[in-house]
Amino acid sequence: MNAAPASAPGAMSLPGISGIFSNTLTRIMGFSFVASLFNRVEEPQGYLLDKYSITAQFTEGDPTYEWIVMFLTEENIWKRSRDFRINAKSSARRWGIKFGGEKERSAGGDHVDLVPTYELPHLFRWKGFWIETKRNTGVMMQPPFSGFSPGAITLTIYSLEVKVLQDFIEEARVRYIEHGRSSVILHSASQPNFGPGFVWNSVKRKLRRPLDSIILEEGVIESIVKDAKDFIEMEDWYIEAGIPHRRGYLLHGPPGTGKTSTIHALAGELGMEIFSLSLSAGFVDDAFLQQAASSIPKKAIFLIEDIDSPGYLGLQLMPLRRSSVTLSGLLNVIDGIGSEEGVLFFATTNHIDRLDPALLRPGRIDRKVQYNLTTARGAQALFSRFFPPSRTQLKGEPRSEKAKTHEEFRVARLGQLALEFSKCIPENEFTTAELQGYLLSCKTCPEDAVLGSSEWVGQELKERRERKTESDKKKGVSRLHGGLGTSGPEIGVGAGQPGDLPDVVAPGPPLATTPSLHGSASSVGVNPVIMTPPSTPPLGAKEPAKFAQLTL
Numbered sequence: 001m002n003a004a005p006a007s008a009p010g011a012m013s014l015p016g017i018s019g020i021f022s023n024t025l026t027r028i029m030g031f032s033f034v035a036s037l038f039n040r041v042e043e044p045q046g047y048l049l050d051k052y053s054i055t056a057q058f059t060e061g062d063p064t065y066e067w068i069v070m071f072l073t074e075e076n077i078w079k080r081s082r083d084f085r086i087n088a089k090s091s092a093r094r095w096g097i098k099f100g101g102e103k104e105r106s107a108g109g110d111h112v113d114l115v116p117t118y119e120l121p122h123l124f125r126w127k128g129f130w131i132e133t134k135r136n137t138g139v140m141m142q143p144p145f146s147g148f149s150p151g152a153i154t155l156t157i158y159s160l161e162v163k164v165l166q167d168f169i170e171e172a173r174v175r176y177i178e179h180g181r182s183s184v185i186l187h188s189a190s191q192p193n194f195g196p197g198f199v200w201n202s203v204k205r206k207l208r209r210p211l212d213s214i215i216l217e218e219g220v221i222e223s224i225v226k227d228a229k230d231f232i233e234m235e236d237w238y239i240e241a242g243i244p245h246r247r248g249y250l251l252h253g254p255p256g257t258g259k260t261s262t263i264h265a266l267a268g269e270l271g272m273e274i275f276s277l278s279l280s281a282g283f284v285d286d287a288f289l290q291q292a293a294s295s296i297p298k299k300a301i302f303l304i305e306d307i308d309s310p311g312y313l314g315l316q317l318m319p320l321r322r323s324s325v326t327l328s329g330l331l332n333v334i335d336g337i338g339s340e341e342g343v344l345f346f347a348t349t350n351h352i353d354r355l356d357p358a359l360l361r362p363g364r365i366d367r368k369v370q371y372n373l374t375t376a377r378g379a380q381a382l383f384s385r386f387f388p389p390s391r392t393q394l395k396g397e398p399r400s401e402k403a404k405t406h407e408e409f410r411v412a413r414l415g416q417l418a419l420e421f422s423k424c425i426p427e428n429e430f431t432t433a434e435l436q437g438y439l440l441s442c443k444t445c446p447e448d449a450v451l452g453s454s455e456w457v458g459q460e461l462k463e464r465r466e467r468k469t470e471s472d473k474k475k476g477v478s479r480l481h482g483g484l485g486t487s488g489p490e491i492g493v494g495a496g497q498p499g500d501l502p503d504v505v506a507p508g509p510p511l512a513t514t515p516s517l518h519g520s521a522s523s524v525g526v527n528p529v530i531m532t533p534p535s536t537p538p539l540g541a542k543e544p545a546k547f548a549q550l551t552l
């Protein structure tokens with residue numbers, strides 16, 4: 001955001017301008033021009049009016065741009081526009097014009113975004129001040145460059161005091177935070193950078209995910225939340241103790257075990273936005289990474305996904321995933337992250353063993369959380385989350401008038417089914433995402449989910465065996481030809497990965513109690529229920545692997 005305050009004092013007759021006339025004319029000619037008609041006091045240097053205004057520019061990609069866009073949308077600033085681009089509503093930024101009342105919106109209007117396309121100025125009043133806004137969209141770069149240059153919003157506030165601008169921005173920021181309470185805002189980078197602040201050029205809004213929808217070993221997620229809260233609240237302590245105010249977490253384990261979901265749930269709980277980068281994006285190099293990290297606002301989460309991607313970490317043989325980020329570039333950024341800004345740094349990886357020890361030292365990574373394949377207890381918890389008594393219709397349910405009898409019957413029966421389901425799922429064999437995929441295929445009928453589970457497990461294992469044989473064959477061929485072939489490490493077939501075949505599938509003794517269920521369905525499609533994982537021990541005689549464990 002750039003602000004240019006004016007210097008000369010003077011009086012303005014703007015509030016006297018007739019609303020309709022001024023707005024119409026303003027839309028055609030621009031506010032500065034219209035206002036000048038009413039303030040034709042000439043100075044040797046030009047019109048006096050120019051000196052009454054403060055101009056501020058908000059560039060797309062900078063967080064302040066989002067605050068202002070949301071504010072202007074809420075105020076319906078663009079309501080007199082006549083030229084729109086229509087987008088189907090998505091999780092992407094929702095801004096433009098709000099049209100119609102509740103009735104019209106529910107009749108279909110709420111399914112689209114109306115984004116004004118033309119870039120003529122709009123005039124509005126805020127707390128007695130006239131403000132003109134202009135929006136210009138990004139433009140296609142000319143060769144030799146490619147992609148878009150960032151768009152921007154320019155505000156001209158007709159006041160002498162910079163404080164008016166500060167107050168305006170603060171109100172926009174507060175409203176933005178308020179508005180975002182029910183969701184998590186995710187910034188990412190999908191293009192190379194062409195200007196200051198244009199790193200975070202993609203914004204998505206996701207519904208908040210309840211912490212207890214994440215199935216982890218008891219206490220793990222609470223411990224992460226507490227740690228993060230302590231860190232945020234103890235900024236002064238860090239400063240006084242001369243310790244850099246930063247905290248780094250590494251979540252590691254097989255794909256589909258809940259690492260990213262944990263970060264989203266945490267962001268929702270703490271009311272933080274996520275700024276996420278994948279090092280495997282072709283355009284991310286040291287300079288980009290540095291710029292990205294330094295443009296993250298206070299109290300946000302900086303997430304680097306697949307931190308094992310950089311070229312230096314031994315993945316040079318996987319050209320598609322190689323990034324041009326160097327170890328020293330990465331360390332520089334991590335060391336610099338959040339100093340006195342309260343930014344939480346998260347990294348995820350499927351291959352902790354491939355990370356350079358320098359990256360893992362305390363001060364850079366302060367906490368490591370290991371994610372594992374699902375245990376019987378995890379399977380049971382997941383089943384219960386899919387089929388909450390409040391939303392599930394069971395076959396053969398008694399037609400009793402008494403709601404209580406229904407409830408009791410369902411709770412008992414669903415508990416039993418969850419247990420049966422968990423017995424059909426081999427320990428430490430599938431990821432939570434895989435089980436979720438299966439349960440989604442029979443989400444309306446818990447009985448069918450249990451009935452079909454053994455067959456599904458058998459089918460999955462058979463397919464894995466076939467894939468493994470196929471891949472072994474290919475490796476053999478490539479070795480015969482003396483080439484490196486697919487010599488990059490294969491995700492999913494190494495030890496402890498979901499591609500492994502189980503040694504023994506031991507159903508073990510039944511669980512003692514059924515899981516507890518709370519709350520009703522949320523509108524997040526695949527996670528319809530808030531649940532607490534059961535506190536009963538998992539199946540199997542041996543000590544089971546935990547869903548996730550915390551190491552310091």
Ligand SMILES: Nc1ncnc2c1ncn2[C@@H]1O[C@H](COP(=O)(O)OP(=O)(O)OP(=O)(O)O)[C@@H](O)[C@H]1O
Nearest residue numbers: 213214215216254255256257258259260261432433
């Ligand atoms: N422990 C878990 N608890 C609840 N849901 C889970 C869990 N693990 C995975 N899921 C579900 O599986 C899907 C993928 O999860 P997620 O993206 O968090 O996995 P990940 O470990 O980050 O995977 P990757 O390493 O590939 O990024 C999500 O829809 C999520 O709801």
